[in-house]
Amino acid sequence: MPASTLDQLTSLCKRRGFIFPGSEIYGGLANTWDYGPLGVEVKNRLKQLWWKSFVTKRADMVGMDSSILMNPKVWQASGHVQSFTDPLVDCRKCKERFRGDKLLEEKLGIEAAAVLKVSQIGPMLKAEKIACPACDAHDWTEAKQFNMMFKTHQGVVEDDATLVYLRPETAQGIFVNFRNVLNTMRPRLPFGIAQIGKAFRNEITPGNFTFRTREFEQMEIEYFVEPGKDADAFEEWKELVWEWFSSLGIPEKSLRFREHERDELAFYSKRTIDIEYRFPWGWGELFGLASRTDHDLSCHQKLSGEDLTFTDPDTPEKKFLPYTIEPSFGCDRTILTLLLEAYTDEELPNGEVRTVMKLDPRIAPIDVAILPLSKKEHLVEKARDLHRTLVKETSLSIDFDITGSIGKRYRRQDEIGTPKCITVDFGTLGEDDKQGSKDTVTIRDRDSLKQERVTIAELVRALTVV
Ligand code: ATP
Numbered sequence: 001m002p003a004s005t006l007d008q009l010t011s012l013c014k015r016r017g018f019i020f021p022g023s024e025i026y027g028g029l030a031n032t033w034d035y036g037p038l039g040v041e042v043k044n045r046l047k048q049l050w051w052k053s054f055v056t057k058r059a060d061m062v063g064m065d066s067s068i069l070m071n072p073k074v075w076q077a078s079g080h081v082q083s084f085t086d087p088l089v090d091c092r093k094c095k096e097r098f099r100g101d102k103l104l105e106e107k108l109g110i111e112a113a114a115v116l117k118v119s120q121i122g123p124m125l126k127a128e129k130i131a132c133p134a135c136d137a138h139d140w141t142e143a144k145q146f147n148m149m150f151k152t153h154q155g156v157v158e159d160d161a162t163l164v165y166l167r168p169e170t171a172q173g174i175f176v177n178f179r180n181v182l183n184t185m186r187p188r189l190p191f192g193i194a195q196i197g198k199a200f201r202n203e204i205t206p207g208n209f210t211f212r213t214r215e216f217e218q219m220e221i222e223y224f225v226e227p228g229k230d231a232d233a234f235e236e237w238k239e240l241v242w243e244w245f246s247s248l249g250i251p252e253k254s255l256r257f258r259e260h261e262r263d264e265l266a267f268y269s270k271r272t273i274d275i276e277y278r279f280p281w282g283w284g285e286l287f288g289l290a291s292r293t294d295h296d297l298s299c300h301q302k303l304s305g306e307d308l309t310f311t312d313p314d315t316p317e318k319k320f321l322p323y324t325i326e327p328s329f330g331c332d333r334t335i336l337t338l339l340l341e342a343y344t345d346e347e348l349p350n351g352e353v354r355t356v357m358k359l360d361p362r363i364a365p366i367d368v369a370i371l372p373l374s375k376k377e378h379l380v381e382k383a384r385d386l387h388r389t390l391v392k393e394t395s396l397s398i399d400f401d402i403t404g405s406i407g408k409r410y411r412r413q414d415e416i417g418t419p420k421c422i423t424v425d426f427g428t429l430g431e432d433d434k435q436g437s438k439d440t441v442t443i444r445d446r447d448s449l450k451q452e453r454v455t456i457a458e459l460v461r462a463l464t465v466v
Pocket of ligand 1: 201212216
């Protein structure tokens with residue numbers, strides 16, 4: 001069973017070094033979170049897994065890593081300067097600010113709220129008698145559009161000429177390098193460009209732990225196809241991504257597709273589908289798939305004056321702007337989902353409850369833990385020998401823990417999701433037949449709790465091939 005409340009997970013994440021509140025010693029900075037020693041391992045592993053699945057293993061994909069700061073014309077061409085906005089309403093009584101569409105969404109359902117015009121939001125809040133979540137008043141301002149891009153200045157002078165934005169998505173870094181990728185990689189259609197990186201949005205109402213933050217990481221793909229082949233490519237990506245999330249252990253009953261209504265779509269978009277996950281507070285977007293036509297390339301071509309057309313190598317007279325399918329993953333939301341799914345409170349036969357993070361072993365921060373049964377020097381030395389061997393022979397991440405009773409150490413490893421614990425005892429030393437024969441150790445499985453006695457040689461062989 002996944003964590004039923006976010007509080008349980010937030011507390012475990014802090015206690016065990018997955019995710020800390022940001023700037024904590026200075027009283028924090030609202031809705032910022034820092035990945036700790038174990039969290040950064042999970043994050044790196046997820047990103048590697050994603051990169052392997054969608055870039056390394058595919059002949060039709062390449063990767064890149066573009067700058068966060070880009071020429072502001074990029075955001076004019078993409079439409080972000082004019083319309084990357086959310087409808088902001090103020091409570092006149094307590095002065096708190098909210099996203100008007102989200103307040104209505106809770107009452108009316110997401111489909112109904114998403115299609116509202118900004119001018120309709122204020123009157124609807126009144127008509128639906130929606131109270132301020134902070135102070136319960138019914139005194140809303142009219143909604144106004146609020147641009148979510150963070151602004152800063154490049155260089156020493158702070159004026160309009162030096163204004164730059166922190167990118168609100170990684171996608172535009174791909175489009176502006178389209179010509180460079182064509183020239184250097186000579187790809188044939190269909191092909192895709194992938195990128196992982198930070199994005200920044202001055203969200204009006206961040207919250208729900210790492211679900212909605214103002215600084216987050218995206219894993220995005222722009223997949224280019226010949227116009228007319230976009231509908232099929234869309235279907236393929238839809239299935240592929242669903243399978244990818246399922247392969248990470250997210251049960252299908254906790255996932256759903258949500259197709260955007262016609263009037264919800266951006267004017268250039270032919271089709272958009274989100275994959276939503278059932279978070280403890282309700283369904284929320286985990287991933288978005290958009291069919292963007294040639295909108296982005298055509299806008300950049302127009303404003304930059306650069307030729308961004310693709311030339312078919314087999315028929316060089318055929319020049320056109322490819323259509324784009326955009327699979328866009330939230331890295332932090334995926335991690336949050338996987339942590340929620342992994343969190344399990346389990347009653348043991350002796351009536352005790354253990355908390356265990358049933359993480360997919362591919363993203364668990366530690367692969368194996370070596371636990372000497374006692375702190376006796378020669379026993380610890382034997383365990384250290386095994387640790388040195390495994391570090392040398394494998395590429396696993398290995399913990400070595402001698403602090404506290406064996407029970408406490410097992411509980412800690414369960415809480416951080418370590419799939420296998422290896423116990424070195426007096427049997428291993430050849431000093432106690434009852435514990436096991438010489439040069440054997442016990443392997444404990446995190447999920448089944450099954451304990452198996454194996455020789456060190458067998459263990460090293462098994463872990464070397466992992
Ligand atoms: P939402 O409707 O939740 O604001 P969105 O539709 O604006 O999301 P996209 O622009 O499609 O999101 O971004 C792609 C992905 O990036 C989302 O599916 C989500 O996983 C992630 N993402 C977007 N905004 C945030 C945020 N503020 N914090 C964390 N992740 C985010």
